[in-house]
Each structure stands twice: as structure tokens, then as C-alpha cells.
Amino acid sequence: MTKKVLLVGVGGVGAIAALGLEWRKQSEVTAVVRSDFDKAIKEGYHIKSVDYGEIKNFKPSHIVKSVKEAVNYGPFEFIVVCTKNTPDIVLIEEVIQDAVTDETAIVLLQNGIGIERPIIKRFPGTIVLSAVSIIGSSNHNCEINHDYIDKVSVGYFDNNVTSKEEQERVAKEFVELYSTENNDITFDPNVKYTRWKKLVYNGTLNPICALTGVDVARLEMFGGTNALVRQAMYEILSVARADGVELDKDICEIMIRSDDPLWYSPSMLIDMRKGNYTEVQVLCGNVVKIAEENGVPIPILKVIYDLHLVIQKSKMEKNGLIELPKERFIPDKEHPPL
Amino acid sequence: MTKKVLLVGVGGVGAIAALGLEWRKQSEVTAVVRSDFDKAIKEGYHIKSVDYGEIKNFKPSHIVKSVKEAVNYGPFEFIVVCTKNTPDIVLIEEVIQDAVTDETAIVLLQNGIGIERPIIKRFPGTIVLSAVSIIGSSNHNCEINHDYIDKVSVGYFDNNVTSKEEQERVAKEFVELYSTENNDITFDPNVKYTRWKKLVYNGTLNPICALTGVDVARLEMFGGTNALVRQAMYEILSVARADGVELDKDICEIMIRSDDPLWYSPSMLIDMRKGNYTEVQVLCGNVVKIAEENGVPIPILKVIYDLHLVIQKSKMEKNGLIELPKERFIPDKEHPPL
Numbered sequence: 001m002t003k004k005v006l007l008v009g010v011g012g013v014g015a016i017a018a019l020g021l022e023w024r025k026q027s028e029v030t031a032v033v034r035s036d037f038d039k040a041i042k043e044g045y046h047i048k049s050v051d052y053g054e055i056k057n058f059k060p061s062h063i064v065k066s067v068k069e070a071v072n073y074g075p076f077e078f079i080v081v082c083t084k085n086t087p088d089i090v091l092i093e094e095v096i097q098d099a100v101t102d103e104t105a106i107v108l109l110q111n112g113i114g115i116e117r118p119i120i121k122r123f124p125g126t127i128v129l130s131a132v133s134i135i136g137s138s139n140h141n142c143e144i145n146h147d148y149i150d151k152v153s154v155g156y157f158d159n160n161v162t163s164k165e166e167q168e169r170v171a172k173e174f175v176e177l178y179s180t181e182n183n184d185i186t187f188d189p190n191v192k193y194t195r196w197k198k199l200v201y202n203g204t205l206n207p208i209c210a211l212t213g214v215d216v217a218r219l220e221m222f223g224g225t226n227a228l229v230r231q232a233m234y235e236i237l238s239v240a241r242a243d244g245v246e247l248d249k250d251i252c253e254i255m256i257r258s259d260d261p262l263w264y265s266p267s268m269l270i271d272m273r274k275g276n277y278t279e280v281q282v283l284c285g286n287v288v289k290i291a292e293e294n295g296v297p298i299p300i301l302k303v304i305y306d307l308h309l310v311i312q313k314s315k316m317e318k319n320g321l322i323e324l325p326k327e328r329f330i331p332d333k334e335h336p337p338l
Numbered sequence: 339m340t341k342k343v344l345l346v347g348v349g350g351v352g353a354i355a356a357l358g359l360e361w362r363k364q365s366e367v368t369a370v371v372r373s374d375f376d377k378a379i380k381e382g383y384h385i386k387s388v389d390y391g392e393i394k395n396f397k398p399s400h401i402v403k404s405v406k407e408a409v410n411y412g413p414f415e416f417i418v419v420c421t422k423n424t425p426d427i428v429l430i431e432e433v434i435q436d437a438v439t440d441e442t443a444i445v446l447l448q449n450g451i452g453i454e455r456p457i458i459k460r461f462p463g464t465i466v467l468s469a470v471s472i473i474g475s476s477n478h479n480c481e482i483n484h485d486y487i488d489k490v491s492v493g494y495f496d497n498n499v500t501s502k503e504e505q506e507r508v509a510k511e512f513v514e515l516y517s518t519e520n521n522d523i524t525f526d527p528n529v530k531y532t533r534w535k536k537l538v539y540n541g542t543l544n545p546i547c548a549l550t551g552v553d554v555a556r557l558e559m560f561g562g563t564n565a566l567v568r569q570a571m572y573e574i575l576s577v578a579r580a581d582g583v584e585l586d587k588d589i590c591e592i593m594i595r596s597d598d599p600l601w602y603s604p605s606m607l608i609d610m611r612k613g614n615y616t617e618v619q620v621l622c623g624n625v626v627k628i629a630e631e632n633g634v635p636i637p638i639l640k641v642i643y644d645l646h647l648v649i650q651k652s653k654m655e656k657n658g659l660i661e662l663p664k665e666r667f668i669p670d671k672e673h674p675p676l
Contacts, residue, residue, distance in 0.1 A: 211549060212648040217666035222651040223675035227644040261666045299637035306565040307645075310550040313560040328555040328599045337561035 003177060006076040006099050007060065008032045008067065008092075009083030012137030015045050015144045016183075017082055017109060018060045019052060023180040029060035030073040037065050039142045049137075049146040051182035067099050075101045078174060080131075085110040085282045088312060089321070093122035100126060105170050107131050109152070111267070112282025113199050114290060116157035125161040127170050129154055130191040132198055152178065155188035196240040197247060201255040202266070202283050204232040207304050210268035210278060217263040225256060228300060235298040239287055242294035268308075277315055280308040313338060341515060344414040344437050345398065346370045346405065346430075347421030350475030353383050353482045354521075355420055355447060356398045357390060361518040367398040368411040375403050377480045387475075387484040389520035405437050413439045416512060418469075423448040423620045426650060427659070431460035438464060443508050445469050447490070449605070450620025451537050452628060454495035463499040465508050467492055468529040470536055490516065493526035534578040535585060539593040540604070540621050542570040545642050548606035548616060555601040563594060566638060573636040577625055580632035606646075615653055618646040651676060 005027045007018050014031070021027040033040045044057035064070045079096050085108075096106065100123055108115055109131040116128050136148030154175045156167035172187050179185045188194050208228055209219055219225050233252040240247050268278040284305040291298045316322040322338050331337045343365045345356050352369070359365040371378045382395035402408045417434050423446075434444065438461055446453055447469040454466050474486030492513045494505035510525050517523045526532050546566055547557055557563050571590040578585050606616045622643040629636045654660040660676050669675045 208645070211645050212652065214648060214652050218652060218655070218662070219648060220669060221662065221667065221676050222648045223669070224644060224648040226669065226675065227647070228641065257668075260668075263666055300641055303566065303638055303641040306562060307546070307549050309565070310552060310557060310560045310562040314550065314552050314556060317556070324556070324559065328601055329559070330595075330598075331558060331561070331564065337564065338559050 002026055002028045003077045004074060005029045005177075006032070006067070006070050006074065006079045006096075008079065008081050008096060010036065010040070010045075010139065011082060011084070012139045012144060012146065013109060013133055013135055014080075014082030015047065015058075015139055016049065016051070016135060016137050016146050016150050017080060017178070019047060019049070019055070019058060020150060020178050020180055020183050020185070021080075022060060023052075023182075027078075027177050028062075028073075030062040030064060030070045030076070031060040032067055032070055033063055033065070036139070036142050037063070043142065045139075045142050045144050047144040047146065049144070050148060051146065051150055051180075067096055071099055074099055076104055078105050078107055078177070080107040080109055082109045084277075085112050085115055085279050086277045087115075087118065088281045088285075089277050089316070091118065093118050097122070105129055105174070107154075107174060108157075109133055110282070111198070111202060111279055112286060113195050113203075114286035115282050120157065120159050125159060127162055127167050128157045128159055129171050129174055130157050130188070130195065131174075132188070132191075132194050150183040150185075152183070152185045153188035153191075153194050154178070154185060155191035155194070157191060192243070193245050193247075196236070196243070196245045197251060199240075199283065199287065200233050200236050200247065200251050201258065203236050203287050203301065204229050205255070206266040206268045207278075207280065207284055207308055208232065209266050210272045211304065211307055213269070213272065215263045215265045215269065216259050220256070229256065232300040232304065235291075235296075235301050236287065238296050239291045239294070239298060242296045243290055272311075275315070275318075277312060278308060280305065280312050284308055340364055340366045341415045342412060343367045343515075344370070344405070344408050344412065344417045344434075346417065346419050346434060348374065348378070348383075348477065349420060349422070350477045350482060350484065351447060351471055351473055352418075352420030353385065353396075353477055354387065354389070354473060354475050354484050354488050355418060355516070357385060357387070357393070357396060358488060358516050358518055358521050358523070359418075360398060361390075361520075365416075365515050366400075366411075368400040368402060368408045368414070369398040370405055370408055371401055371403070374477070374480050375401070381480065383477075383480045383482050385482040385484065387482070388486060389484065389488055389518075405434055409437055412437055414442055416443050416445055416515070418445040418447055420447045422615070423450050423453055423617050424615050425453075425456065426619045426623075427615050427654070429456065431456050435460070443467055443512070445492075445512060446495075447471055448620070449536075449540060449617055450624060451533050451541075452624035453620050458495065458497050463497060465500055465505050466495045466497055467509050467512055468495050468526070468533065469512075470526070470529075470532050488521040488523075490521070490523045491526035491529075491532050492516070492523060493529035493532070495529060530581070531583050531585075534574070534581070534583045535589060537578075537621065537625065538571050538574050538585065538589050539596065541574050541625050541639065542567050543593070544604040544606045545616075545618065545622055545646055546570065547604050548610045549642065549645055551607070551610070553601045553603045553607065554597050558594070567594065570638040570642065573629075573634075573639050574625065576634050577629045577632070577636060580634045581628055610649075613653070613656075615650060616646060618643065618650050622646055
């Protein structure tokens with residue numbers, strides 16, 4: 001019997017996930033598509049994939065504009081969230097709430113640390129899976145360029161309600177559903193470790209490249225990696241340790257060298273160049289939060305975060321999410337910062 | 339007898355200084371003009387000044403393209419340097435060296451801390467004056483808009499060769515030469531104090547606005563002033579103290595409020611918006627240097643500086659001052675950061 005899967009956010013990652021899930025005809029994917037909807041419903045996606053070759057006119061089983069509309073094709077056993085993770089702009093738990101039933105497991109196929117907290121809080125007892133993706137894939141107007149293997153670690157964020165066995169069973173079920181002969185989807189017994197490990201890169205090189213406007217190669221050659229990144233990585237290690245995850249210091253050099261010999265532009269840098277919001281909350285803000293909860297000093301990461309926070313708010317202003325007063329005011333208790 | 343003055347750099351500050359110096363016919367100003375030369379020599383400057391009213395076709399006594407050419411109108415008793423202060427891009431001591439004689443005093447009418455060091459080192463025994471300007475004035479293609487009084491504190495950077503009395507006498511001579519009934523030029527007995535005080539603003543609000551892309555009002559309303567600026571100012575106070583200057587903590591709030599109620603964009607922010615080099619070395623780099631010499635921890639200022647340093651080098655690359663290797667390399671002893 002096919003499983004019903006709701007997939008929210010068809011970017012580079014989401015498109016390949018939709019394809020992988022439909023590949024063995026074991027899932028029926030309903031995809032929520034926003035900006036590309038008209039083209040996607042008419043022509044589908046044009047995929048050039050290192051895993052699957054060229055596929056023209058790929059369409060998931062159903063393409064809809066909203067989660068509300070998607071509910072007609074439910075109930076869903078899995079809701080796979082592949083959107084950019086910007087909880088300061090959009091709350092995932094609100095986006096998906098209409099589609100969550102007692103039978104649903106939520107899969108966060110997204111970047112960041114601590115991203116499960118608001119989901120588990122909003123849907124207590126629901127199984128929430130962590131999916132950490134290593135993939136090179138982009139979507140420009142339904143043209144999917146996928147040039148690095150779809151490699152995903154899947155585990156569960158313990159919801160402290162369901163038994164560990166059951167959470168593990170569901171995680172493995174999702175691995176089975178998503179696995180094809182072409183991709184590399186594995187069960188991850190230690191979600192926390194995997195997420196912190198990825199954050200050694202994504203919480204340092206990524207936001208620092210974004211602030212300075214240069215790729216990782218230039219950052220290193222211009223002295224920024226020595227001056228800032230390595231120390232910032234050590235700060236991540238300290239926070240991870242306080243959060244119960246021991247990462248070997250060698251991981252820092254591995255991450256710094258991980259893009260060699262590419263002049264690689266990390267995601268936040270690309271977002272900055274496009275004037276888009278960045279994933280600052282899940283890559284930086286949540287680290288600051290966990291550090292503060294545990295009393296871990298993070299002098300570099302804190303400054304990086306505070307700078308990005310101002311930039312993010314400035315974008316909110318440009319997009320009309322923040323309205324400025326006519327006259328400059330002094331933030332105080334009655335007028336807190338915007 | 340008129341004094342011969344060489345003025346290097348006719349921006350908003352330099353144009354009003356040239357006007358002030360020529361005002362009472364006691365100085366003969368030779369101005370070195372680069373980008374505006376053709377227009378300046380033909381039409382002069384169109385000045386709209388809060389101090390002097392509207393003046394059309396203002397020309398200093400001589401307008402030349404280079405210091406080499408200026409030497410024909412010397413020897414100069416004063417060389418007034420009004421250029422943007424970017425020692426990582428241009429060395430002032432090299433620019434002016436052909437015009438410095440035994441009779442010359444050099445006036446640094448420029449921003450920053452520690453800016454006298456390379457000048458005194460290069461011209462030992464030469465009197466070097468400090469001129470700190472509070473002015474609102476801009477130059478766009480020989481159109482000078484001057485909207486806040488020309489207020490300058492003039493003192494001397496002790497060169498440890500000439501007697502203090504003689505250095506003070508020369509500083510006061512310059513004050514006399516520059517003073518008109520319209521401006522406010524005063525002798526400053528404590529140059530170091532004045533420069534550190536101005537740096538409480540210019541070493542914090544200025545580079546932080548530049549990194550976040552917002553004016554001082556938005557920075558405050560978006561939380562950046564509380565999160566970063568105030569603490570960064572305290573760091574400046576610590577470095578100043580180690581450098582022998584005691585600044586009252588109240589100065590921080592005074593600086594934070596000094597632009598009220600304007601939505602003011604500081605100079606480094608304007609430079610960033612224009613894609614220009616910033617004065618990062620004299621506003622941030624020299625603070626880091628003095629802090630390190632004295633073992634003063636400056637966690638925030640260090641990060642701000644390191645980020646700006648990468649940005650500055652990225653601009654050098656764009657302008658062809660730094661040539662990147664074809665292949666990404668790993669900085670080491672043989673291949674230091676660029």
C-alpha cells in the first residue's frame with residue numbers, strides 16, 4: 001500500500017526528495033508549491049540529476065498551492081518539510097498544522113539546531129524526524145540542477161512521549177520509503193551529533209561569509225578563517241559539549257577544508273546576494289539560546305548573530321513586515337526594539 | 339606675510355578648510371585635487387555653506403594635480419592632509435614626502451586614532467598637528483554642501499624631538515591662520531583625549547552600521563545598539579584607559595544620543611553603500627593594535643575589525659590591488675593571507 005506523503009517546499013532539496021519518494025511507487029507525494037506553482041502544474045520539473053539522469057516534466061502525484069488544499073489528498077503519514085528554515089519569518093508549525101493528524105510523523109529535512117523545539121511543543125506526542133541532507137541541488141523556476149548525491153541521515157528528535165522503539169521504527173520506515181538504488185538515505189541513531197557536526201560549518205563559515213560577502217576560499221585567503229572561523233568553531237564545540245555532544249576538535253579543520261578546491265559560496269551568502277532572508281535563527285540564534293541556557297561564553301558567535309539579526313530586521317522592514325515609526329524613538333520598556 | 343599652505347584632498351572637509359584658510363588672506367593655499375581636477379581648475383567650487391553663505395567659483399590660490407606639481411608653489415609652512423585616511427590603500431607619508439621641508443608642519447585633519455605614528459616615524463623632528471573636525475560637509479563633483487559649522491580642535495602629536503613649547507606655538511599659529519569670524523577653530527591641549535572621545539562613536543557605531551547596512555536610528559530600533567554598540571564602547575574606554583586617557587562612561591550614552599533625532603548614516607556606512615574603501619584601519623585596526631600592545635581584551639571590536647578587514651580586501655581584489663591565484667590555496671607560512 002502506498003503511503004501518503006505531504007511535502008512542503010519544493011526547492012533543490014524538496015524536488016529531489018519528491019522524486020526519490022515517488023521513485024519506487026511506494027509513496028504518493030502531495031507537494032505544496034508556492035512561487036513556481038503555475039509552471040509546476042503545467043510543465044512539471046525539468047530535473048538534471050547526478051542520481052537519476054535527466055527527467056523532463058516530473059510531477060509529484062499532486063501539486064497544490066497550500067496546505068489547506070493539500071488536506072484533500074490526506075491524511076498523511078509523513079509531512080516532509082523542505083522549506084528554508086526561517087522561524088522569525090514563517091512558523092512551520094502554523095504552516096503545516098491543518099495537515100497534522102494522530103497518524104502523522106513530521107520530517108524536518110532542514111538545516112539548523114534546535115529546530116524541533118517549536119514543533120514538538122506545538123504537536124506533543126507527534127513523532128518528529130530529523131533529516132540532515134548533504135546534497136548539491138538548486139531550483140530555478142522548475143529547472144532542477146542536482147549535482148551531488150542525495151545523501152540524507154534520518155533519525156528522530158525524541159518527543160519524550162512516544163517510546164524510543166516506536167520513534168526509531170517510524171524513522172526507519174521513512175528511510176525505507178525514501179531509499180532508491182540511486183540515493184544514500186540512512187538511519188541516524190544520533191541526530192544531535194549529526195546536527196551539531198553540520199553546524200560546525202553552518203554556524204561559522206556560513207554566516208561569516210554572508211557578513212563579509214565573500215566565498216569560503218576568499219575568506220581564507222583574506223585572513224578571515226584564521227582570524228574568526230576557527231575560533232568560532234571552537235565556540236560551537238563548547239556549546240555542543242554543554243548540549244551533551246562531544247565533537248573532536250579535528251572536525252574544525254575537516255570542515256574548513258571540506259570545500260577544497262572550490263570557491264564555494266555557502267547558503268547564507270547566496271541569500272544575502274539575493275537580498276533574501278537568511279536562516280540566521282536556526283544556524284546562529286538557536287546556538288546563542290542553547291549557549292545562554294548553559295552559561296557557555298561565545299564571544300564571536302554572539303557578535304555574528306547580533307549583526308545578522310539587525311540585517312534580517314532591515315530586510316523585514318524592506319518587505320513591510322516591520323513598520324518603522326515616523327520619528328526615531330529610543331527603545332525602552334514601552335518601546336522595545338522592533 | 340602670507341603663509342604657504344599645501345592642502346591635500348579637497349572633499350567636504352578640505353574645501354571648507356581651504357576656504358577658511360584663504361578667508362583672511364593670510365594664507366596662500368595650494369590644493370591637490372585628484373578626481374575633480376578638470377572641473378575645479380575651470381569652474382572652481384560651488385559652495386553652499388552654513389558659515390560663509392553661497393560662494394560661486396571658489397578657487398584656492400593654486401589648484402594642482404599632484405604633490406610633485408605643488409612643490410613649485412612651495413616651500414610650505416603647513417601641509418594640511420584632508421584625504422580619507424586609508425593607510426592600507428594609500429600611505430600619506432609617501433604622498434606628501436616631496437613637499438616636506440625642515441620648515442614644514444604637517445596637519446592631519448583626519449579621522450582616527452594612532453594616525454600620527456607612521457608620519458612621525460617617517461619625518462622625525464617634523465611637527466605633526468592633530469586637527470579633529472566636527473563638520474557636516476560633502477563634495478559631489480565640486481558642489482560643496484556645508485550644513486554644520488566648521489568646528490576644529492587643533493593640537494600637536496608630541497614628536498618627542500621638538501620642545502613642547504615650540505609644538506604648541508605652531509599649533510596655535512595654525513589655529514590663528516584658520517580662524518575666521520564664521521568658524522570655530524580652537525587650540526586643543528589634549529589631543530589624545532579628543533581623539534579617543536571621538537572614537538567612542540567612530541570605532542563602534544560607525545563600523546557596526548557599515549556591517550549591518552543600516553543608519554544609527556535603525557540600528558538602535560532593531561536592537562543592535564543594545565546588543566553590540568554599548569559594550570563595544572566600553573571596550574574603547576578600556577583601550578583608551580590603557581593608552582592613558584580616562585573617559586567618563588557617560589560619554590557612551592552621549593554618543594549614542596548624539597544624532598537624535600536624525601536617521602544618520604555614518605561615514606563607513608556611506609563608504610560601504612558606494613562600494614568605497616572604508617577607514618577601517620584608523621577607526622578599528624589601530625584600536626586593535628593599541629589594545630594588543632596593552633593586553634586589553636576587546637572581543638567585540640576584534641570581530642568587527644576582522645570582518646571589515648575581509649571586506650576591505652575584497653574591495654582591493656575588485657580594484658585590482660590584490661590578485662588572486664588561479665587556484666584556491668591554503669594560507670601557510672609560504673603563502674600568507676593576501
